[in-house]
Amino acid sequence: MPRLSKTRLQNILANRLKLKEPRFKIRDFGGMLGGSVISNSFRNRNDLERQSMVRGALEAELGLEGARAVGTILAFTPDEWDMGSEFDLMPDGAATGRSGKSRKTRRTSPVRT
Numbered sequence: 868m869p870r871l872s873k874t875r876l877q878n879i880l881a882n883r884l885k886l887k888e889p890r891f892k893i894r895d896f897g898g899m900l901g902g903s904v905i906s907n908s909f910r911n912r913n914d915l916e917r918q919s920m921v922r923g924a925l926e927a928e929l930g931l932e933g934a935r936a937v938g939t940i941l942a943f944t945p946d947e948w949d950m951g952s953e954f955d956l957m958p959d960g961a962a963t964g965r966s967g968k969s970r971k972t973r974r975t976s977p978v979r980t
Contacts, residue, residue: 871929871936876900880940883924884908890945901938905948917942 873893881889886906893902909917921942925934943951 870898871900871933873900876937879928880904880921880924883928884920890948893940896938899936899938901940903941903943903948905943905945907944909942910944912942 873891873895876893877889877891880886880891884906886904886908888906889908890905891902892905893900904921909920912920921940922934925937925940929937
């Protein structure tokens, strides 16, 4: 199966879920796409329902094996997204604010006695 592009992933979710004014924050994590989708379409749905909607759309379009090639896609309403954490953690240990400016997180070592 050819590699899934960010654009195709966004189109699959927007079209299959009939999302209202979707926004996407998708990243490539070493060949596996993951991230967040933000839409009012998720209002009044719990986390399990949202995850089932996303996975169902991916499986319907890509098949079970194709959907497994996609990492976690978290679903938020715009209000939840706007009230969320100031920082998104990046895999290299850097924290990126929603403004896109990178800051290193401070890691502490366990105290050894």
